[in-house]
Amino acid sequence: MPRRPLLEFEKPLVELEQQIEQIRQLARDSEVDVSQQLQQLESLAARRRQEIFQGLTPAQKIQVARHPQRPSTLDFIQMFCDDWVELHGDRRGNDDQALIGGVGRVGNRPVMLIGHQKGRDTKENVARNFGMAAPGGYRKAMRLMDHADRFRLPILTFIDTPGAYAGLEAEEQGQGEAIAVNLREMFRLRVPVIATVIGEGGSGGALGIGVADRLLMFEHSVYTVASPEACASILWRDAAKAPDAAAALRITGRDLLELQVVDEVLEEPSGGNNWAPLESGEILRAAIDRHLDELLSLSEQQLREARYSKFRAMGRFLEKTSQDVEKAA
Amino acid sequence: MSLFDWFADRRKGQYVANVKQEPDEGDGLWSKCPECAQVVYLKDLKLNASVCANCGYHHRIDSSERIALIADPDSFQVLNADLAPVDPLGFKDRRAYADRLRESQASTGLRDGVVTGLCRVEGIPMGLAAMDFRFMGGSMGSVVGEKITRLIEESTARKLPLLIVCASGGARMQEGMLSLMQMAKISGALERHREAELLYMPLLTHPTTGGVTASFAMLGDLILAEPKALIGFAGRRVIEQTLREKLPDNFQTAEYLQEHGFVDTIVPRTQLRSTLANLLRLHGCKPMELTSA
Numbered sequence: 177m178p179r180r181p182l183l184e185f186e187k188p189l190v191e192l193e194q195q196i197e198q199i200r201q202l203a204r205d206s207e208v209d210v211s212q213q214l215q216q217l218e219s220l221a222a223r224r225r226q227e228i229f230q231g232l233t234p235a236q237k238i239q240v241a242r243h244p245q246r247p248s249t250l251d252f253i254q255m256f257c258d259d260w261v262e263l264h265g266d267r268r269g270n271d272d273q274a275l276i277g278g279v280g281r282v283g284n285r286p287v288m289l290i291g292h293q294k295g296r297d298t299k300e301n302v303a304r305n306f307g308m309a310a311p312g313g314y315r316k317a318m319r320l321m322d323h324a325d326r327f328r329l330p331i332l333t334f335i336d337t338p339g340a341y342a343g344l345e346a347e348e349q350g351q352g353e354a355i356a357v358n359l360r361e362m363f364r365l366r367v368p369v370i371a372t373v374i375g376e377g378g379s380g381g382a383l384g385i386g387v388a389d390r391l392l393m394f395e396h397s398v399y400t401v402a403s404p405e406a407c408a409s410i411l412w413r414d415a416a417k418a419p420d421a422a423a424a425l426r427i428t429g430r431d432l433l434e435l436q437v438v439d440e441v442l443e444e445p446s447g448g449n450n451w452a453p454l455e456s457g458e459i460l461r462a463a464i465d466r467h468l469d470e471l472l473s474l475s476e477q478q479l480r481e482a483r484y485s486k487f488r489a490m491g492r493f494l495e496k497t498s499q500d501v502e503k504a505a
Numbered sequence: 506m507s508l509f510d511w512f513a514d515r516r517k518g519q520y521v522a523n524v525k526q527e528p529d530e531g532d533g534l535w536s537k538c539p540e541c542a543q544v545v546y547l548k549d550l551k552l553n554a555s556v557c558a559n560c561g562y563h564h565r566i567d568s569s570e571r572i573a574l575i576a577d578p579d580s581f582q583v584l585n586a587d588l589a590p591v592d593p594l595g596f597k598d599r600r601a602y603a604d605r606l607r608e609s610q611a612s613t614g615l616r617d618g619v620v621t622g623l624c625r626v627e628g629i630p631m632g633l634a635a636m637d638f639r640f641m642g643g644s645m646g647s648v649v650g651e652k653i654t655r656l657i658e659e660s661t662a663r664k665l666p667l668l669i670v671c672a673s674g675g676a677r678m679q680e681g682m683l684s685l686m687q688m689a690k691i692s693g694a695l696e697r698h699r700e701a702e703l704l705y706m707p708l709l710t711h712p713t714t715g716g717v718t719a720s721f722a723m724l725g726d727l728i729l730a731e732p733k734a735l736i737g738f739a740g741r742r743v744i745e746q747t748l749r750e751k752l753p754d755n756f757q758t759a760e761y762l763q764e765h766g767f768v769d770t771i772v773p774r775t776q777l778r779s780t781l782a783n784l785l786r787l788h789g790c791k792p793m794e795l796t797s798a
Contacts, residue, residue: 340719342739343747347757348765352718352738359692360699360724379676379685380719380738387689401676401685401716406743411598411678426594426681435593437682487693488654490686491647492593 192221225447235419240396241376245450249291249334255457270312274305277320288324291334308341311354333371333385340381355384362387368471373397390467395444398427554774568620568637576624583622590648602679617648621656627782628792632660632667643673646680650687657694666704671722675715688720730759730768
């Protein structure tokens with residue numbers, strides 16, 4: 177059965193799939209040879225799907241990135257590891273469900289896996305706070321990364337959050353401090369860190385597990401400095417301008433590759449990761465293996481230096497030397 | 506409307522008209538305290554570090570006033586003043602980013618929202634950054650991130666303690682993800698400063714929020730704050746919308762953060778220089794000459 181048409185722009189695809197299904201049914205019942213028509217329709221559907229997904233606007237990409245059936249951190253972990261053990265708690269009184277982690281083997285390498293976790297349905301989303309981690313989540317993540325550092329386990333992080341949780345308790349417990357400490361301490365790590373934006377990367381809440389040697393991003397994932405909704409209501413004074421903000425903020429993989437924020441954009445199966453989760457798992461797995469091989473060939477010192485230089489180079493500005501100024505004058 | 510109401514209304518109107526005759530903060534000589542409504546001679550206010558002598562309200566000050574309050578006279582050596590912003594995304598909301606930049610530059614005389622350099626405090630050399638809230642709300646874009654990072658690196662190389670005066674609404678949205686990445690860049694430089702066992706103190710002034718709070722503002726060995734400064738990660742309105750309830754009145758003030766363990770000490774501005782010098786001395790920093798940058 178075709179999936180529910182959750183996104184407006186997917187509707188023509190779902191209708192095509194339904195037609196195909198009907199013809200199949202017809203063929204089964206009447207024993208007419210329709211293989212040629214079927215083939216035509218199927219290739220048409222594939223072509224349409226490709227067209228639609230290649231032409232997605234940034235606002236539409238956000239919808240794909242937030243799709244409830246898009247593979248989540250735990251889905252990728254299930255695809256990668258047979259021996260995964262989830263590890264709980266920040267040792268300060270909290271075990272955040274929106275930011276999870278644990279150890280497992282990817283291929284034959286034991287690694288630390290950490291990521292934001294959204295829910296599939298309303299009930300799970302309430303438990304997981306829609307993937308918005310509290311300070312305890314960031315402190316748990318840091319505790320696990322320190323652990324990985326001690327036992328020389330490479331770290332894989334999976335970014336998928338609308339943002340760090342904004343609430344009274346989060347402020348009281350120091351949301352800013354929790355994220356800040358992660359940003360600083362991740363520069364200290366002596367093991368490779370590969371971060372992948374698998375869904376939406378929401379601002380500081382994403383960066384809190386995102387200071388990595390390699391930042392990968394799926395084709396339809398987005399990474400934003402502020403949610404387009406918030407940006408629109410602040411800069412446009414109109415939350416309805418969110419699609420305009422989404423375009424202006426340059427949040428797609430291609431944009432961020434150009435701005436040298438992201439190292440690699442991973443192509444998604446036609447129609448997005450939710451159409452073929454297993455295939456998306458293989459794509460990510462292959463990319464991680466490739467980058468890990470490269471990173472593990474570096475010494476710990478080289479690794480840390482390279483991580484520093486990578487972030488050190490980020491930003492665009494003009495530097496006028498006094499000579500330039502003289503020339504201009 | 507009764508006749509009585511009509512008289513009351515009329516009186517109200519006259520009262521407002523009368524008030525307009527009095528000096529207000531717009532005329533350049535006098536300033537009215539937004540807290541206690543006391544009207545003071547502007548010169549007197551400046552002499553008291555822009556702190557209301559009546560109620561202790563800390564008026565907002567700009568980066569040059571801040572530096573003058575901290576650095577010994579004539580000791581400040583500016584660094585990287587020639588870094589200028591660009592418009593990397595070609596960003597335009599209701600107005601173009603390039604226009605907003607030009608306007609801020611014209612009204613402040615600064616190229617971007619932070620002034621960095623080396624100075625001495627009661628003779629003790631120190632790296633100093635002062636964010637300027639007038640420049641697009643002190644927002645952090647590439648130039649702010651780069652200048653602060655260079656200052657940290659310079660301080661590390663010279664084995665100097667460091668003070669960053671925070672005054673910022675957070676990351677500058679108009680530079681997109683490049684702004685967010687400044688948080689990581691600065692934090693990385695601070696890691697090296699810390700590794701070298703050097704003292705770093707942020708001074709949180711009104712307001713310190715968003716991406717600045719979630720990076721260098723909260724990474725101090727010691728975290729200082731000005732009285733009543735607004736300090737937080739998320740905006741009050743956002744939180745009220747999430748919770749659908751009123752927040753405590755003192756929520757996200759310096760005092761509230763101190764109660765919850767995130768601020769070491771609240772320093773009234775009039776005591777800023779002496780407090781800094783004392784803390785520096787207590788951490789083994791000694792007066793000495795500062796070779797030029």
